Amino acid sequence: MTASPTIARSGLEPGWADEVRALARRRDAVLLAHNYQLPEIQDVADHTGDSLALSRIAAESQASTIVFCGVHFMAETAKILSPGKTVLIPDAAAGCSLADSITVDQLRAWKAEHPGAVVVSYVNTTAAVKAETDICCTSSNAVEVVASIPAGKEVLFLPDQFLGAHVRRVLQRENMHVWAGECHVHAGINGATLTAQAEANPDAELFVHPECGCATSALYLAGTGAVPADRVKILSTGGMLDAARESRASSVLVATEVGMLHQLRRAAPEIDFRAVNDRASCRYMKMITPEKLLRALREGRDEVHVDPELAARGRAAVRRMIEIGQPGGAE
């Protein structure tokens, strides 16, 4: 691991990555980094991936401590799935505008307006909201999850309005109510930007990766025909990396948060990967810096705690999702 220019500017020693690894070994910790983390964080991690894949790795790992480089709800999900392990996040203030768009009190009030409705939550939710949820979903299995609910039952879908609109359109389901939440990053991946980029790069393929809510608007737009269907590929993290290795295209437009470009360029260095909007960057993800990662490992902070009773209810909602279909797709 070499120190990037960012690290050199920040004043960290070039051997910082070695120190991270040594400290992790001493703590019996596994280092997990979400795809939207800074490149230097992705490079030092033991595993990179999307939030649920990382949570599953965390649960299966023999390590007693999980250091989750991502946003807070993701570290909470890891804790929900691994209640016996210590979970650290380098900055507990790394939130998520989508997860924050609904509070548990708002959800309880919404449920009271629709007694008997089935609550389906995208994984970008707090532990408290998951505990009030019947079934969780990801962007790849949301249609399947909602389709599994008897047609006569009302559905409350939250918090992502674009994913909800996509599911409602696919299933033509009238009795599905969608919370008007959104991620601030997707605003940079709107219809005008997508169409303009597709027209300006007529030979480029378009990869849409609706992980994390930032590109669910692109998922919705692709479904409306706003961009030519034959050039659009809706892909999971793994699918996107496989498609990159197999692609014969010389350039690929990527509709997702810019952090994903790092893994794609490593997978297929000969392809010119361009962000649909290079300002589509999650400021919360970028709060996790090498300095904070070092501090987390040196000082054992910030530890993530989830009330055991809440965790058990949240775990049940995640397990119901897994029973309906493995969330192996585009979450």
Ligand code: SF4
């Ligand atoms: S990209 Fe959006 S949905 Fe993902 S963590 Fe950031 S704010 Fe949340």
